Amino acid sequence: MMGDGNKNKRKKKKRGGAKRRMTAEQTSALKSVNEWVFMAEQSINNEGDELKEKYDDFLPESMYRARVSEKVVFELHTHSICSDGFLTPSALVEKAHQNGVKVLALTDHDTMSGIPEALEAAYRFGIKIIPGVEISSVFSTRQVVQNDLESEEPVHILAYYSSCGPARFEEFDQFLTSIRDGRFLRAKTMLSKLNNLKKPVKWENLMKIAGNGVAPGRLHVARALLEAGHVEDLKQAFDRYLYDGGPAYSKGSEPPAEEAVEMVCKTGGIAVLAHPWALKNPLPVVKRLKEAGLHGIEVYRSDGKLAVYSDYADAYGLIKLGGSDYHGRGGRAESPLGSVNLPVLSAYDFLKIARPIWCNAIRETLEQYIKDPSELNLKHITRFGIKRVTANTCEKNIINICLRLWLTSEEMQHSDFRDTMLKLTEILLH
Numbered sequence: 001m002m003g004d005g006n007k008n009k010r011k012k013k014k015r016g017g018a019k020r021r022m023t024a025e026q027t028s029a030l031k032s033v034n035e036w037v038f039m040a041e042q043s044i045n046n047e048g049d050e051l052k053e054k055y056d057d058f059l060p061e062s063m064y065r066a067r068v069s070e071k072v073v074f075e076l077h078t079h080s081i082c083s084d085g086f087l088t089p090s091a092l093v094e095k096a097h098q099n100g101v102k103v104l105a106l107t108d109h110d111t112m113s114g115i116p117e118a119l120e121a122a123y124r125f126g127i128k129i130i131p132g133v134e135i136s137s138v139f140s141t142r143q144v145v146q147n148d149l150e151s152e153e154p155v156h157i158l159a160y161y162s163s164c165g166p167a168r169f170e171e172f173d174q175f176l177t178s179i180r181d182g183r184f185l186r187a188k189t190m191l192s193k194l195n196n197l198k199k200p201v202k203w204e205n206l207m208k209i210a211g212n213g214v215a216p217g218r219l220h221v222a223r224a225l226l227e228a229g230h231v232e233d234l235k236q237a238f239d240r241y242l243y244d245g246g247p248a249y250s251k252g253s254e255p256p257a258e259e260a261v262e263m264v265c266k267t268g269g270i271a272v273l274a275h276p277w278a279l280k281n282p283l284p285v286v287k288r289l290k291e292a293g294l295h296g297i298e299v300y301r302s303d304g305k306l307a308v309y310s311d312y313a314d315a316y317g318l319i320k321l322g323g324s325d326y327h328g329r330g331g332r333a334e335s336p337l338g339s340v341n342l343p344v345l346s347a348y349d350f351l352k353i354a355r356p357i358w359c360n361a362i363r364e365t366l367e368q369y370i371k372d373p374s375e376l377n378l379k380h381i382t383r384f385g386i387k388r389v390t391a392n393t394c395e396k397n398i399i400n401i402c403l404r405l406w407l408t409s410e411e412m413q414h415s416d417f418r419d420t421m422l423k424l425t426e427i428l429l430h
């Protein structure tokens with residue numbers, strides 16, 4: 001896999017010839033993206049050694065040493081063993097670091113349970129983690145195609161959050177939990193269908209493959225079929241039994257895609273349509289989800305930009321993103337981690353849209369704590385912030401460190417935000 005990646009890179013260099021000069025627009029976008037990516041380092045260096053000492057407990061040396069680079073590699077679509085990936089969150093982060101990734105979004109299916117571990121690992125390597133999730137949903141074409149009443153297809157919505165995660169965390173968490181519960185039920189139905197087809201798979205085996213507490217998906221069932229010797233490879237499991245509408249297929253109880261997008265918007269996230277090329281009829285999906293608040297659409301893959309989806313993005317005013325959808329399966333078919341060449345202007349557009357939304361979500365989370373300074377509400381602030389809180393660290397420092405890792409000083413000095421911070425200081429002094 002690594003070999004493949006290097007080969008591709010070499011090929012690209014040859015094709016590109018001498019390094020092209022950046023336009024003024026690209027240069028200024030790069031400066032702004034760099035500022036956000038390396039802000040922890042900058043804010044620490046700006047404030048001198050005294051602050052550096054204070055942060056020492058929390059940030060490794062690599063964070064200060066990170067240099068503002070000419071190219072910032074974003075990897076915005078990845079999976080770990082917390083859903084159907086093969087690597088632990090820390091192994092994924094380590095691999096991302098080896099591949100030169102500077103900003104990594106962990107986007108497991110219907111769970112954010114891997115984020116804390118990814119963060120812990122990311123501090124060691126000076127990588128920035130965007131807490132993410134890939135939400136399973138369905139798009140019903142009922143109103144779109146009048147004569148196709150039953151048509152429904154799975155749609156995956158990527159959601160990207162700030163260091164505080166989703167605002168109204170409980171509501172969002174409940175939303176994901178019910179999707180995961182639906183997956184357990186669905187897996188049970190698939191196994192009973194396989195049993196009827198005389199291709200029995202044991203529930204315990206499926207659970208072992210999925211891993212501790214992980215909601216099983218079709219890929220896990222396919223692996224169980226392979227292990228039981230009913231198929232020769234994973235592809236055959238899908239081609240014979242598990243394809244949409246196949247003999248062992250079962251519909252899940254996923255929410256409508258519009259609802260997923262609305263939920264992401266409501267909780268301070270950025271909603272992006274994943275792999276539109278997997279959809280039978282993407283245009284109505286894009287159109288309807290834009291109305292629901294969709295911010296972006298995946299357009300870039302390891303093999304470059306896909307013109308048709310890029311045109312949709314232009315037509316509907318959506319940001320153009322993309323990631324490798326890395327699962328760590330291995331093999332030649334998989335795009336290497338960090339292999340999607342996201343242009344700096346796309347990263348810039350993404351952050352331009354996302355930052356004010358994230359800033360508001362953080363403020364909402366802080367306001368909740370101001371209203372009720374409970375342990376739980378403190379946890380909502382620090383959940384995806386810092387892991388190593390020493391016993392004698394006071395709440396004010398914890399909150400300060402969490403915010404500095406995510407918000408620029410400019411954002412923190414915005415009048416709305418300053419008000420919140422003042423109220424917070426008052427509370428913490430009492």
Ligand SMILES: [Zn+2]
Pocket residue numbers: 134156274275
């Ligand atoms: Zn997906």
Ligand SMILES: [Zn+2]
Pocket residue numbers: 077078079134274325
């Ligand atoms: Zn995915």
